[in-house]
Amino acid sequence: MADIVKTNTYxxxxxxxxKHPDMRMRYFGPATPTSxxxxxxxxxxxxxxxxxxxxxxxxx
Amino acid sequence: MTASxxxxxxxxxxxxxxxxxxxxxxxxxxxxxAENTVIIANQELRETCFSSVASVRRMAxxxxxxxRAHDAFALRLALAQSYMREQGIGEHAAPYHRSxxxxxxxxxxxxxxxxxxxxxxxxxxxxxxxxxxxxVGKGDMRAxxx
Numbered sequence: 001m002a003d004i005v006k007t008n009t010y011x012x013x014x015x016x017x018x019k020h021p022d023m024r025m026r027y028f029g030p031a032t033p034t035s036x037x038x039x040x041x042x043x044x045x046x047x048x049x050x051x052x053x054x055x056x057x058x059x060x
Numbered sequence: 061m062t063a064s065x066x067x068x069x070x071x072x073x074x075x076x077x078x079x080x081x082x083x084x085x086x087x088x089x090x091x092x093x094a095e096n097t098v099i100i101a102n103q104e105l106r107e108t109c110f111s112s113v114a115s116v117r118r119m120a121x122x123x124x125x126x127x128r129a130h131d132a133f134a135l136r137l138a139l140a141q142s143y144m145r146e147q148g149i150g151e152h153a154a155p156y157h158r159s160x161x162x163x164x165x166x167x168x169x170x171x172x173x174x175x176x177x178x179x180x181x182x183x184x185x186x187x188x189x190x191x192x193x194x195x196v197g198k199g200d201m202r203a204x205x206x
Binding site: 017043047050053057059 | 180181198206
């Protein structure tokens with residue numbers, strides 16, 4: 001997780017997602033990566049409420 | 061306001077070696093450190109380094125090494141701080157810093173992370189699915205985030 005420098009988060013209900021900022025802090029800690037979060041009408045899985053993609057940088 | 065920097069070669073405080081000093085003269089702040097000081101940005105690594113320094117200090121006392129040895133080692137550890145780049149003291153700037161023009165309170169993410177040339181991994185979007193591929197935490201945003 002410490003290698004992740006950017007996340008893109010897709011949520012179906014941003015208001016509900018925003019109720020849980022502590023979850024991000026739990027996994028990333030204070031050195032959180034840069035982030036973009038967008039609300040969309042639905043994800044590929046109709047039951048899914050959130051999908052997170054990431055870019056990480058590791059030693060070559 | 062700009063930071064002033066200078067390199068002082070020779071002995072400082074009785075400890076032989078090369079030292080550099082930098083600070084902000086306008087604020088009356090300055091400090092001195094070893095030329096080859098390691099800047100530590102990671103909290104976990106910082107704790108490990110401090111623990112190592114403590115171990116060396118104990119060894120120095122037990123082994124009757126030169127009393128200056130552990131102090132010289134400790135001088136070579138410095139703490140990275142996010143605002144140092146803004147103040148023009150790049151040696152102490154943390155690799156992950158918050159941009160002065162993009163700062164939002166409360167900041168739950170870093171606005172401008174930087175990375176040296178390295179291998180990049182692009183991780184596909186991750187859904188809350190179990191090993192059978194079935195979505196878990198249906199209707200529960202918190203569970204799906206986890």
